[in-house]
Amino acid sequence: MERDGVERLLAEAGPDSRRLRHALTLLCDAQWWTLADLVRETATSRRTIETLLRELPLERKGDAFRIPLTHSNDYQDLLALAPPPEDPVAHLLPHYASELTRLKDLVARAPRARHVLDHVSATPETILRRALLLGARFWLPGTRLLCVGDHDLTSLAVKLIHPETDVTVVDIDERILAYIDAQRLGVRTRWADLRLGLPASARDHDLALTDPPYTPEGTGLFVARAAEALTDNGRILLAYGASERTPMLAFKVQQALADLNLAYEAIYPDFNRYFGAEAIGSAADLYILRPTTKTRPAVTSRLSRQTTTIYTQGPQSVESAHNALTAPQNAIQDFDPDLLVGEWPKDLTQPRVRLSTWLSKPYAATLNRVAVALPPGLEAALPRILLATRASHVRVVGSDLPPLPDVLSTVYKLSAGGDVLDAVRLPQPPGDAASVLRRILDNGHAKLANTWRESLIAVARTQGSTLTKNEARTLIAEAAPWSEGLTPLDAPLHRLSALPEAVTTTISALTTTT
Numbered sequence: 001m002e003r004d005g006v007e008r009l010l011a012e013a014g015p016d017s018r019r020l021r022h023a024l025t026l027l028c029d030a031q032w033w034t035l036a037d038l039v040r041e042t043a044t045s046r047r048t049i050e051t052l053l054r055e056l057p058l059e060r061k062g063d064a065f066r067i068p069l070t071h072s073n074d075y076q077d078l079l080a081l082a083p084p085p086e087d088p089v090a091h092l093l094p095h096y097a098s099e100l101t102r103l104k105d106l107v108a109r110a111p112r113a114r115h116v117l118d119h120v121s122a123t124p125e126t127i128l129r130r131a132l133l134l135g136a137r138f139w140l141p142g143t144r145l146l147c148v149g150d151h152d153l154t155s156l157a158v159k160l161i162h163p164e165t166d167v168t169v170v171d172i173d174e175r176i177l178a179y180i181d182a183q184r185l186g187v188r189t190r191w192a193d194l195r196l197g198l199p200a201s202a203r204d205h206d207l208a209l210t211d212p213p214y215t216p217e218g219t220g221l222f223v224a225r226a227a228e229a230l231t232d233n234g235r236i237l238l239a240y241g242a243s244e245r246t247p248m249l250a251f252k253v254q255q256a257l258a259d260l261n262l263a264y265e266a267i268y269p270d271f272n273r274y275f276g277a278e279a280i281g282s283a284a285d286l287y288i289l290r291p292t293t294k295t296r297p298a299v300t301s302r303l304s305r306q307t308t309t310i311y312t313q314g315p316q317s318v319e320s321a322h323n324a325l326t327a328p329q330n331a332i333q334d335f336d337p338d339l340l341v342g343e344w345p346k347d348l349t350q351p352r353v354r355l356s357t358w359l360s361k362p363y364a365a366t367l368n369r370v371a372v373a374l375p376p377g378l379e380a381a382l383p384r385i386l387l388a389t390r391a392s393h394v395r396v397v398g399s400d401l402p403p404l405p406d407v408l409s410t411v412y413k414l415s416a417g418g419d420v421l422d423a424v425r426l427p428q429p430p431g432d433a434a435s436v437l438r439r440i441l442d443n444g445h446a447k448l449a450n451t452w453r454e455s456l457i458a459v460a461r462t463q464g465s466t467l468t469k470n471e472a473r474t475l476i477a478e479a480a481p482w483s484e485g486l487t488p489l490d491a492p493l494h495r496l497s498a499l500p501e502a503v504t505t506t507i508s509a510l511t512t513t514t
Contacts, residue, residue: 003074003075005054005055006024006052006055006056006075006078007078008055009051009052009055010078016244018080019042019043019044019048019244020044020048020052021078021079021080022042022044022080022084023038023042023044023049023052024052024056024067024075024078024079024080025079025080026038026041026042027056027058027065027066027067028066028067028072028075028076028079029066029072030066030069030072031066032061032064032065032066033064033065033066034063034064034065035049035050035053035063035278036275036278036282039278039281039282040123040273040274040275040278040281040282040283042281043084043269043270043273043281043282043283044244044281045243045244045245045278045279045280045281046278046279046281047243047245047279048243048244048245048281053065057071084270085269085270087129087271088133088136088268089129089132089133089136090129092132092136093125093128093129093132096128096132096161099128099157099160099161100124100125100128102160103124103127103128103153103156103157103160104124106124106153106156106183107121107123107124107127107153109179110151110153110176110179111173111175111176111179113151113276114173116377117151117172117173117213118213118214118218119151119173120274120275120276120277121151121152121274121275121276122152122154122211122239122272122273122274122275123273123274123275125273126152126271126272126273126274127152127153127154127156127157128157128161129271130154130157130158130209130237130272130286131154131157131158131160131161131162132161133268133271133286134158134162134165134207134209134237135161135162137288138206138207138235140158140162140164140165141162141164141165142164142165142166143165143166143206143207144165144166144168144204144205144206144207145158145165145166145167145168145205145206145207145208145209146167146168146169146170146202146205146207146208146209146226146229147167147168147169147170147171147208147209147210148170148194148208148209148210148212148222148225148226148229149170149171149172149194149210149211149212149222150169150171150176150180151171151173151176151211152211153179153180154209154211155167155168155169155180155187156180156183156185156187159185159186159187160185163185163186167186167187167188168187168188168189168190168201168202168205169187169188169189169190170190170191170192170194170198170199170202170225170490171189171190171191171192172191172192172193172194172380173380174191174380174492174493174494177189177190177191177492177494178492178493178494181482181492181494181495188201188482188485189492189495190202190486190490190491190492191380191384191490191491191492191493192490193378193380193381194221194222194225195221195306195307195356195378196355196356196359196378196381197356197359197360198225198228198229199487199489199490200487200490201485201486201487201490202229202490203228203229204229204231205229205230205231205234206230206231206233206234206235207230207234207235207236207237208226208227208229208230208234208235208236208237209226209236209237209238210222210223210226210236210237210238210239211238211239211272211284212238212239212240214240214241214242214253214280214284215253216249216252216253216255216256217256217307219238219240219253219256219257220253220256220257220259220260220302221302221303221306223236223238223256223257223260223262223289224260224299224302224303225303226238227260227262227291227295227296227299228299228303230291232291234290234291235265235288235289235290236262236287236288236289236290236291237286237287237288237289238257238286238287238288238289239271239272239284239285239286239287240253240284240285240287241270241272241277241280241281241283241284241285242280243279243280243281244281257287257289259298259302260295260298260299260302261291261292261294261295261298262289262290262291262292262295263289263290263291263292264287264288264289265288265289265290266286266287266288267285267286267287267288268285268286269285270283270284270285271284271285271286272284272285272286306356328397329344329345329347329348331371331395331397331419331420332371332395332397335369335371335395336369337350337369337370337371337395338350338351338365338367338368338369338370338391339351339352339353339363339365339367339369339370339371339391340352340353340370340371340373341353341354341355341358341370341371341372341373341385342354342355342372342373342374342375343373343375344371344373350371355372355374355378355381355385358372358385358388358389359381359384359385359388359489361445362388362389362444362445363388363389367389367390367391367392368391368392368393369391369392369393369394369395370389370391370393370394370395371394371395371397372385372394372395372396372397373397373398374396374397374398374401375398376398376399376400378398379398379400379401379402380402382396382398382401382402382404382421383404383405383408383493383496384444384488384489384490386404386408386411386412386423387408387411387441387444387488387489388444388445388489389444390425390442391425392424392425393422393423393424393425394412394422394423395420395421395422395423396420396421396423397419397420398419398421399419401416401419401421405493405496405497406497407437407441407496407497407499407500408423408441410426410429410434410437410438410441410500411425411426411438411441411442412424412425412426413426432459432507433500433503433504433507435455435459436452436455436456436459436503436506436507437499437500437503439451439455440452440455440488440499440503441488441499443488444487444488444489445487445489446487447485447486447487448483448486448487448488448491448499449473449476449480449483449484449485449486452472452476452483452503452506453469453472453473453476454472456472456475456476456506456507456510457469457472459507459510460510463510463511467510475506475509475510476506478505478509479502479503479505479506479509480498480499480502482495483495483502
């Protein structure tokens with residue numbers, strides 16, 4: 001009876017029955033399998049595997065199962081006699097046992113996934129294989145690699161296997177950025193909400209790798225930002241997967257890629273494996289994409305139409321796109337702003353700019369009062385929104401506004417009530433260290449090392465001494481080697497929080513030097 005049900009499923013699947021036959025082969029091999037492990041090993045959706053299991057005579061041990069040896073011969077003629085398509089770097093894995101052990105530890109200790117960011121963790125073997133494939137296909141010494149989001153920690157795998165590669169990570173998750181920096185493997189970290197922009201220091205890369213939210217909107221955005229970050233001869237490595245049951249979703253994502261005028265150089269099926277994502281078989285293909293001469297105009301066009309709803313879950317899910325994001329007008333009735341930032345009612349007459357524009361460049365006019373509408377799901381941008389201006393008073397309207405880092409108390413007096421945060425700019429503080437720190441934070445769009453250098457030179461001058469630019473650079477590099485290329489707006493919060501101590505160190509060293 002069970003055999004009839006299995007044959008029916010195989011017949012219905014046709015040529016795609018290869019997946020089911022692979023699962024059947026594993027179940028007949030006397031090994032014990034959990035559902036999650038069988039899904040991941042076969043790269044087959046949980047729903048499809050469950051359909052097969054209902055037709056089989058299974059013996060169980062806890063949450064594991066197999067086909068009893070007494071029944072395995074009943075299915076021998078249905079099994080997949082050939083192994084799955086060969087992994088292009090499988091032959092290299094035995095040579096990197098120690099690196100895999102370290103990656104297993106790094107992945108195990110990493111910050112937990114955040115469902116509102118569509119996080120699903122890749123296996124340690126997957127990130128090692130990504131690093132090996134990069135080295136097998138490209139020349140990595142001196143090559144600049146950008147990881148566009150890196151919850152999977154691929155950046156660490158690349159630096160372990162190819163330490164000569166220049167690796168930068170941009171991510172919205174402060175925990176991930178802090179964790180990567182804590183490993184001291186030489187990865188640069190930059191904060192970015194890709195819906196709002198790409199840091200200037202994240203451009204001009206040779207390669208970009210991304211494992212984005214698996215919606216057409218999310219994949220289209222992350223790949224567009226990756227293309228924006230590349231030099232003319234660059235490549236994009238994209239992890240993307242869909243269930244074998246939903247080819248239309250895969251088509252929509254591939255259509256978003258086609259709209260960017262990218263050439264497909266390779267697709268490695270089921271290359272990526274995950275802890276979770278069982279709806280898509282805990283697996284994703286790995287695409288290698290090459291920009292064409294028509295890609296940059298397409299990217300510009302795509303980003304001009306960017307929406308903030310790109311995820312599958314949470315307040316910024318695609319399903320919530322119909323929700324109004326416009327801030328209530330009564331939140332600023334007593335405020336009389338000079339400028340509106342974000343989405344506000346159309347009948348307000350003040351000048352207005354987009355959030356992305358606000359963060360990408362300084363506003364030209366002198367401002368006294370600024371009102372900012374912060375949509376749900378973009379709360380991580382709040383510290384940067386406050387650092388993007390020298391206005392005397394900034395009012396931010398949004399729900400669930402997060403606590404702010406202590407370093408901002410150098411710039412603002414903060415008061416919050418309900419869904420409103422008021423930030424009133426403080427006068428310049430006394431003391432050399434405090435004034436240098438304040439000058440850095442007052443120039444949110446400028447490279448902080450440059451502002452820091454000029455400030456140190458000015459302090460030395462007030463002390464009646466001379467400090468050259470090279471001497472100032474040396475002091476800064478010793479106190480904050482991570483500062484080169486950073487602006488306050490794209491600095492991770494743990495770097496901003498380290499600034500006061502680092503600035504004090506350079507002021508103390510300045511006294512000794514001069």
